[in-house]
Amino acid sequence: MAIHPIVQSVTDRVIDRSADMRGRYLERSRAAYGSKVERSHLACTNFAHAIAAMGDEEKARLKQASRPNLAIVSSYNDMLSAHQPLGGYPAWIKQAAFAAGATAQFAGGVPAMCDGITQGQAGMELSLFSRDVIAMSTAIALSHQMFDAGVFLGVCDKIVPGLLIGALSFGHLPAVFVPAGPMGTGISNTEKAMVRQRHAQGKAGHEELLESETRSYHGPGTCTFYGTANSNQMLMEIMGLHLPGSAFVPPSTALREALTRAAARRAVQITAQGDEFTPIAEVIDEKAVINGIVGLLATGGSTNHTLHLVAIARAAGIVIDWDDFSDLSTAVPLLARVYPNGVADINHFQAAGGMSVVIAELLGAGLLHDDVRTIAGPGLERYTRVPFLDHGTLSWQEGPADSLDPNIIRPAARPFSPEGGLKRLQGNLGRAVIKVSAVHPEHRVVQAPARVFDSQDALLQAYNEGSLASDFVAVIRYQGPQANGMPELHKLTPVLSLLQDQGLKVALLTDGRMSGASGKVPAAIHASPEALADGPLAYLQDGDMIRIDAVEGRMDVLMPESWRERTPSNAKLESAQAGFGRELFASARRHATGAESGATFFGHADHDPFFQR
Incomplete structure (x- = not known):
């Protein structure tokens, strides 16, 4: 062939x-x-x-x-x-x-x-x-x-x-x-996800959640x-x-x-x-x-x-x-x-x-x-x-000539989708990636006001206070490799999934990661340049209209260019850079390349010829 x-x-x-x-x-x-x-x-x-x-x-x-x-x-x-x-x-x-x-x-x-x-x-x-x-x-x-x-x-x-x-x-x-x-195989993934969402709603207690998780990872x-x-x-x-x-x-x-x-x-x-x-x-x-x-x-x-x-x-x-x-x-x-x-x-x-x-x-x-x-x-x-x-x-x-279960593996001539599961987004908010294979088509374009947070805990606090009751794009910034080592933000998944299931238009935009567990909520991740490197996310404010378009491969803030003349936010990163061994990685954060260059601290694209294109 x-x-x-x-x-x-x-x-x-x-x-x-x-x-x-x-x-x-x-x-x-x-x-x-x-x-x-x-x-x-x-x-x-x-x-x-x-x-x-x-x-x-x-x-x-x-x-x-x-x-x-x-x-x-x-x-x-x-x-x-x-x-x-x-x-x-x-x-x-x-x-x-x-x-x-x-x-x-x-x-x-x-x-x-x-x-x-x-x-x-x-x-x-x-x-x-x-x-x-x-x-x-x-x-x-x-x-x-x-x-x-x-x-x-x-x-x-x-x-x-x-x-x-x-x-x-x-x-x-x-x-x-x-x-x-x-x-x-443990309990079904559907059952596990349902218990997590019920816990996020306060309808399942600690013991029920722990029992579900230990039956999953067993x-x-x-x-x-x-x-x-x-x-x-x-x-x-x-x-x-x-x-x-x-x-x-x-x-x-x-x-x-x-x-x-x-x-x-x-x-x-x-x-x-x-x-x-x-x-x-x-x-x-x-x-x-x-x-x-x-x-x-x-x-x-x-x-x-x-x-x-x-x-x-x-x-x-x-x-x-x-x-x-x-x-x-x-x-x-x-x-x-x-x-x-x-x-x-x-x-x-x-x-x-x-x-x-x-x-x-x-x-x-x-x-x-x-x-x-x-x-x-x-x-x-x-x-x-x-x-x-x-x-x-x-x-x-x-091996078998054909899939033994077409609900799990399909032939190339009859795929689940004619395109793969990952896309690149770009626009006036920089570049990012999004995993669309689990996102239903009706959720692949979200245009909504920004809710801007400097940590995932801040978003969870807003949810617990009941202030996430309308359509929004959650902007979680200062999560890039230079800021705090680019952690996964998977803790957000149950809450964002629940809000989407309740009928809200919800998306995530972050310079952090969401991992291989990225799911049904559209998530523009690895946003580059990251906020700490003077990336666009540092200039966003609550209420800015954001459009995440996984169909056209775009991510933009819909307002005049004057938004880049704002004073960038001043993130308080000290608490994320020391304690629990994090101080030992100060040099790694300082020398980390951007996400699209692999987020590695072996050399920086600006001065190490090994990483130059």
Whole structure:
């Protein structure tokens, strides 16, 4: 199937736009390619330190200068449900690597925080920056020059992007990503949302809400809604960094263990010592990044990836922006309905055919590049196959030819929507993104007076006081990366949804985030420039008429340009910049790039050539 002209056009312009930076990245990565094992470059004293704690058999093998050694980098902790299953993986990986003639060492752990726990709390203001901390932690883990490939264990919001950015800084090494899989299905997402709304109305007490939430989030594995964590796993699959069919196999199953052991074996096979050398610098190229955006659009994935994919791409020397997302959205149909874009959860999606069906449909429609390198071998077509166990032996077979549940996955010829789930907005209020896949058509254009707040708590206070009784656009400003680390504002969802259900025209406009849980209320998020960087939101006042138009891709204040001559508001940010560890991130806030540049503190677009376009 010939590639769709819009997909090809966007790919061509990304290649052209990235030529200089990508060229420098590949030159640096390829200069480090070699056939010798990494540890052969170490002096004897250096090497002795690196193997001192190993067992005798492992020491003997590591002394052989022809045997590859794998780095295990993990986000394991036993507080977070998605990462708890990773505890047993290093032992499996070491056993599988040794049986394959190699060795593996636990190179380092990276922090993993949960936005579900920190939502609405002070810790949420560390969340986005944790991605860059994870990237640096990954680089430190790989820095000992002992490793010939990496096996990366992680799942959730900032963890996988951070691991991937760190891995790309060692572009000469192969990288295999291994997920944990989703927890079992709990109560229905519809029931959960109803209890949350009843609690917001004061009709459900604390005990009822807690019982509902613990029946939703109830066991090991990833949260089952289609937020950033599960969008991460979709991306690792469609960008060729998982073994095919790995993304949504549940934890604590024989197939999950078999896939984890197979990931270690595959990592050994694709080292420079094997016949299929596949460094990550050659896997994550412009076409793989475009495939990731297409997958995100086709499945209605997380808005957080309008930040993360930008940062990931730049770590590989590739420059993308929100125009690329928006233009691809005009060509990519919405093929999946998974909560919050439908009632199904990720387990239902997997049972309906999962990623193999989605990838097959997108390839068949010419919407994905098949001519890419993956850890499984050349060609994305391999990812239409699904793993299974035959008397304990792991094999792959062709996935289902069609969706097994058209209420969850549709063919490209009969999609849920002819366009993807994300759009770029622009106008005299700057640029932003909006997730429209869960927003009903009648709510996609909202024109109403502004209600301006400098925190989400201020809006909730106004609601509790009964002052949000008419149509409004909620402007929540000073939530950008330079102001307070760009927290998610998901705590607003129940109240805004309730007001919309009561018949009000409601929208959200913010320089903060809303996460993969962005739902049925139109939310113009990641507004850039942010208010603290003299962005337009700093000049808005209560009563200004705002129009959010997700159909035409516009966001504007409808008044004479004199509004920009006002004195910008003076936000009181001190309380959001100290305490609970936030003071340690002052430098991160100060150096953070804008949202459309990935909201990263590694370098600033104004003075770091790595980030210049």
